[in-house]
Amino acid sequence: NAGVMQNPRHLVRRRGQEARLRCSPMKGHSHVYWYRQLPEEGLKFMVYLQKENIIDESGMPKERFSAEFPKEGPSILRIQQVVRGDSAAYFCASSPSLASGELFFGEGSRLTVL
């Protein structure tokens, strides 16, 4: 009965490199959400995905950021050409349906850009 699994828990990248964060939702959950928490701030919505579909990406920066949730495998949040301002905790959440209310969060992936 595993919860939402995120990896890596910690990732260090140099400016200009790529960062890939992975999220496996809870068993039976087909809705995945990515949130970002910058230092001293709350959680900001980035993107909402269902299998093979992006439902809402209104919180995603227009450039360098992309997300996918393939038919098989985990959801991936990809950040190209990272900059120092991308340093944050990235949280993934899942839910079984659209109207379920509660989202279940993973432990987060902490990205540090040097």
Added chain:
Amino acid sequence: DQQVKQNSPSLSVQEGRISILNCDYTNSMFDYFLWYKKYPAEGPTFLISISSIKDKNEDGRFTVFLNKSAKHLSLHIVPSQPGDSAVYFCAAQSYGKLTFGQGTILTVHP
């Protein structure tokens, strides 16, 4: 455009007393409101929720109140315990997506 606001960055309470955390929102389309608790270096953990058609929901020591006319909700914890010390986030849901407040740091002193 802060649709969900927690105006108190921190709250300090004595063990055994009541903790009251407040949250205001602006969007009338929110259909669910939730409270999450978060410890450092961990993900948020769900505490309690309330549908927009209700005005109160209780679960053990935790009670959430919703005042739709004032667009205000609050979380009451009674009695407060030192283990309740954490950051509390209020969140509002619309079409599955959660919008979070900035969080309130609760410290419960023994």
